[in-house]
Amino acid sequence: MKIDRVRCLPERRSGCAPPRGQITGAQGMRWLAQRETLRVSKLWTQTVLAPVISALLFILVFGLSLGDRVRNVGTVEYDQFIVPGLIAMAMVQAAFANNASTIFQARSERYINDILSSPMHPWQMTIGFVVGGVFRGLLIGGSLLAAALLLTGVPFENPAALALTTVLCLVLFAAFGTVVGIYAESWDNTTFIGNIVILPLAFVGGTFYSVALLPSPWEELSHFNPIFYMVQAMRFGLLGESDVSIWLSLGVTAALAIPAYLWAQWLFSSGHKLKA
Amino acid sequence: MYRDTESSQPALALRGLTKRYDDGTLAVENFDLEVPAGAFFGLLGPNGAGKTTVISAVCNLIRVTAGEVLVFGEPITSLQARSWIGLAEQDINLDRFLSVRETLIYHGGYFGMGREEAEQRAEQMIDAFNLRSKRDVVAPKLSGGQRRRLLLARALMHRPRLVILDEPTAGVDYELRQELWLYIRQLHAEGTTILLTTHYLEEAEELCEEIALIRDGKLLARDSADGLREHYGATNLADVYVKAMAEV
Numbered sequence: 001m002k003i004d005r006v007r008c009l010p011e012r013r014s015g016c017a018p019p020r021g022q023i024t025g026a027q028g029m030r031w032l033a034q035r036e037t038l039r040v041s042k043l044w045t046q047t048v049l050a051p052v053i054s055a056l057l058f059i060l061v062f063g064l065s066l067g068d069r070v071r072n073v074g075t076v077e078y079d080q081f082i083v084p085g086l087i088a089m090a091m092v093q094a095a096f097a098n099n100a101s102t103i104f105q106a107r108s109e110r111y112i113n114d115i116l117s118s119p120m121h122p123w124q125m126t127i128g129f130v131v132g133g134v135f136r137g138l139l140i141g142g143s144l145l146a147a148a149l150l151l152t153g154v155p156f157e158n159p160a161a162l163a164l165t166t167v168l169c170l171v172l173f174a175a176f177g178t179v180v181g182i183y184a185e186s187w188d189n190t191t192f193i194g195n196i197v198i199l200p201l202a203f204v205g206g207t208f209y210s211v212a213l214l215p216s217p218w219e220e221l222s223h224f225n226p227i228f229y230m231v232q233a234m235r236f237g238l239l240g241e242s243d244v245s246i247w248l249s250l251g252v253t254a255a256l257a258i259p260a261y262l263w264a265q266w267l268f269s270s271g272h273k274l275k276a
Numbered sequence: 277m278y279r280d281t282e283s284s285q286p287a288l289a290l291r292g293l294t295k296r297y298d299d300g301t302l303a304v305e306n307f308d309l310e311v312p313a314g315a316f317f318g319l320l321g322p323n324g325a326g327k328t329t330v331i332s333a334v335c336n337l338i339r340v341t342a343g344e345v346l347v348f349g350e351p352i353t354s355l356q357a358r359s360w361i362g363l364a365e366q367d368i369n370l371d372r373f374l375s376v377r378e379t380l381i382y383h384g385g386y387f388g389m390g391r392e393e394a395e396q397r398a399e400q401m402i403d404a405f406n407l408r409s410k411r412d413v414v415a416p417k418l419s420g421g422q423r424r425r426l427l428l429a430r431a432l433m434h435r436p437r438l439v440i441l442d443e444p445t446a447g448v449d450y451e452l453r454q455e456l457w458l459y460i461r462q463l464h465a466e467g468t469t470i471l472l473t474t475h476y477l478e479e480a481e482e483l484c485e486e487i488a489l490i491r492d493g494k495l496l497a498r499d500s501a502d503g504l505r506e507h508y509g510a511t512n513l514a515d516v517y518v519k520a521m522a523e524v
Contacts, residue, residue, distance in 0.1 A: 023355040023388045031385025039373045110369035114430070117335040117363055118386035119355035276297055276338045 036132025085207025103181025133174025162237025172257035285349030293343035304493035318484030362436030370415035387434035
């Protein structure tokens with residue numbers, strides 16, 4: 001480009017002075033949340049389609065193909081029995097991975113500075129980022145639920161419990177992903193937690209079986225697995241039954257979600273690992 | 277010409293700024309600096325002098341160990357003060373998922389703009405920075421010069437009163453450097469306060485009304501280019517720089 005083609009800046013054209021309105025940060029928070037959801041939408045084949053197909057394959061292979069050969073679990077048909085756990089597993093993994101990757105990438109490429117330097121309160125930044133993970137989890141959960149309704153006719157016994165469980169699980173794992181994304185020094189750190197911690201816990205959390213059928217001490221040990229309670233709460237919401245009380249399941253999930261969220265909030269407030 | 281005379285306060289006031297990093301490095305200690313409203317102010321110093329630390333403190337990007345940072349009289353902890361600053365960092369740090377237009381709109385949003393205003397302003401900035409043909413292209417697919425222009429456009433998107441340019445022409449070719457100089461000069465002529473760090477002495481001499489020399493986190497001198505030449509008995513700014521750094 002030639003120098004003589006440099007165009008006038010808009011200020012000169014309009015002759016206007018900068019605006020001096022009161023800044024609350026609310027607008028910024030909305031835009032940050034929107035940016036996070038836009039990222040999920042732009043990468044929908046990776047962020048939504050892939051985990052939905054993966055979970056659907058479990059329903060097809062374990063539920064529909066083997067379902068006839070596996071006896072009912074309690075009064076529930078096996079293909080319906082596995083649906084709540086698979087939905088919970090897909091949602092929490094996605095919420096975690098979403099926030100761990102979006103924060104880590106923003107940190108490593110330093111475009112998070114655009115957000116950290118902006119007129120937003122730290123709590124608004126936390127909400128803005130958490131919304132992205134929750135949005136992705138909801139897209140996956142909603143898609144899987146719709147598919148499972150068609151494929152297995154899974155019932156909808158307790159919508160309120162289902163909604164509350166979904167929100168708590170997604171906030172917990174989106175916040176936890178935010179924390180891991182802030183502490184991570186490499187991509188390996190983020191995938192390690194997802195693949196070595198969350199995925200195995202999800203598999204042994206009673207997704208494919210009732211832990212009541214396990215011999216001691218495995219049944220008792222299952223109760224130390226936090227994802228077990230999320231699977232049970234989800235199962236109660238959809239099927240109306242679970243291995244433990246819904247209140248215990250919701251209580252454990254909330255007891256984990258609150259500190260995870262506060263941890264993420266503290267990192268934004270203190271600047272620890274975000275600012276030198 | 278519009279001048280930022282709304283505030284009788286200096287555009288930037290650093291008082292007793294101290295930053296010690298977690299590894300123990302003392303980047304700046306008890307650093308004082310005032311930049312008048314409407315000034316074109318240069319910050320010169322070698323690598324590791326503390327320039328980027330000072331800028332990061334002003335832009336809420338580091339945890340300040342001690343001291344006070346005021347922007348037009350408002351503490352930097354206030355949202356209002358942060359909304360008045362526009363920063364173009366030395367490294368290209370553009371959001372890889374956003375197109376040119378989205379980069380500008382979302383930045384405007386983070387800084388408090390509504391959708392309509394942000395969209396309108398983004399279109400203006402796209403034209404002003406000659407990025408129309410790349411409007412819907414994501415940042416990683418832009419050329420180096422286009423990224424640099426977008427970085428500057430982003431810094432100006434929300435109409436900041438104080439624009440901080442951290443080595444904006446580092447690693448760019450002569451033609452783009454001249455082009456960026458024109459943008460920056462024009463911005464200053466419109467009344468925006470500019471704080472510029474650069475390694476190019478001729479750039480500082482050409483653009484800045486006042487220059488501060490820093491080294492090891494300490495202010496060595498500040499004056500106009502003429503004043504510095506006179507003070508150090510030098511014929512050009514390069515000599516001033518060499519003499520000032522040798523004094524430490």
